Amino acid sequence: xxxxxxxxxxxxxxxxPYSSARDEFQGEAHVMLDANxxxxxxxxxxxxxxxxxPVQRAVKAELAPxxxxxxxxxxxxxxxxEAIDLLVRLTCTPGQDSILILPPTYGMYEVAANLxxxxxxxxxxxxDFQLSSETVAGVVASEAKxxxxxxxxxxxxxxxxxxxxEQILRGFRGLVVVDEAYADFAAAPSWTTRLEEFPNLVILQxxxxxxxxxxxxxxxxxxxxxxxxxxxxxxxxxxxxEATQQHALQALRDAARFEGMRQQLLRGRDWLAERxxxxxxxxxxxxxxxxxxxxxxxxxxxxxxxxxxxxxxxxRNRTTQPGCAGxxxxxxxxxxENEQLLEALQQFE
Numbered sequence: 001x002x003x004x005x006x007x008x009x010x011x012x013x014x015x016x017p018y019s020s021a022r023d024e025f026q027g028e029a030h031v032m033l034d035a036n037x038x039x040x041x042x043x044x045x046x047x048x049x050x051x052x053x054p055v056q057r058a059v060k061a062e063l064a065p066x067x068x069x070x071x072x073x074x075x076x077x078x079x080x081x082e083a084i085d086l087l088v089r090l091t092c093t094p095g096q097d098s099i100l101i102l103p104p105t106y107g108m109y110e111v112a113a114n115l116x117x118x119x120x121x122x123x124x125x126x127x128d129f130q131l132s133s134e135t136v137a138g139v140v141a142s143e144a145k146x147x148x149x150x151x152x153x154x155x156x157x158x159x160x161x162x163x164x165x166e167q168i169l170r171g172f173r174g175l176v177v178v179d180e181a182y183a184d185f186a187a188a189p190s191w192t193t194r195l196e197e198f199p200n201l202v203i204l205q206x207x208x209x210x211x212x213x214x215x216x217x218x219x220x221x222x223x224x225x226x227x228x229x230x231x232x233x234x235x236x237x238x239x240x241x242e243a244t245q246q247h248a249l250q251a252l253r254d255a256a257r258f259e260g261m262r263q264q265l266l267r268g269r270d271w272l273a274e275r276x277x278x279x280x281x282x283x284x285x286x287x288x289x290x291x292x293x294x295x296x297x298x299x300x301x302x303x304x305x306x307x308x309x310x311x312x313x314x315x316r317n318r319t320t321q322p323g324c325a326g327x328x329x330x331x332x333x334x335x336x337e338n339e340q341l342l343e344a345l346q347q348f349e
Contacts, residue, residue, distance in 0.1 A: 020237040052242035080219030091145040100144040129156040131164035140171035157288030182290035184210035
């Protein structure tokens with residue numbers, strides 16, 4: 001049986017969280033003299049002299065119906081990276097506990113573990129970047145406090161098989177974190193639809209990709225109210241700025257533009273996936289459920305990378321990642337950028 005309190009570090013269970021001025025008062029007031037703010041206004045063209053809502057109620061109220069969850073099942077942070085770090089700190093005692101990752105995968109899981117002096121267990125994905133039955137069994141048997149499952153996976157772009165993830169959710173004793181940063185580009189339903197089934201499930205999403213708001217640094221975590229409550233307990237008091245909250249609200253009310261950009265990126269992905277195999281130096285274009293393609297080049301991916309840089313085209317060299325020898329990760333760009341990329345690859349000698 002899953003027991004959240006047994007996973008949480010004892011000192012965090014016992015700690016008293018910082019109580020900000022805005023935690024102690026909600027509602028409307030005409031004279032705000034509680035938080036040592038500048039009551040005269042702000043330098044610059046906008047007014048940001050008041051501290052933001054520490055739990056982002058307005059954003060969560062708009063986001064909840066869009067995602068099919070309740071506001072109390074949402075945590076918002078300074079990018080998904082903040083949620084990753086907080087989940088590690090919530091559950092893992094430094095120098096004692098471990099997390100589990102499945103390489104090749106997103107590098108920040110390892111960074112967060114190293115930063116917090118937490119051991120890393122690794123169970124590699126298969127050659128086609130999936131969870132084997134042996135890997136699933138290894139995850140279930142692990143004593144790690146959390147496992148990170150990136151789906152669609154970064155840098156490979158593919159969804160992990162849902163059946164394997166479900167087996168892990170039913171058998172693993174720790175938190176199962178499904179990172180869905182690229183879920184808006186996948187045809188499969190989000191794991192947010194299964195939240196009520198699995199009390200050990202945490203889903204990560206972001207405004208950085210399909211929403212086009214990477215500069216805001218706003219990440220989402222969806223989980224049980226109990227898990228969200230613990231994350232709110234240990235986060236910095238005002239972790240999401242007022243400017244970010246205002247911009248996020250505007251974006252959430254502009255669903256038509258979001259959908260238009262999403263569809264254009266999907267068309268761009270298909271356009272590149274259809275044409276790249278005809279390029280002589282391309283060996284393999286891996287299937288993608290994300291807004292990028294992992295491509296294996298011959299004879300030397302790093303030479304191709306350097307050539308693209310010399311042409312002012314920047315891609316991601318992934319050739320040193322486990323199972324990714326000879327690969328570059330190509331983000332889907334605008335139609336013009338996609339054409340420039342393809343033309344440059346055709347000119348490589």
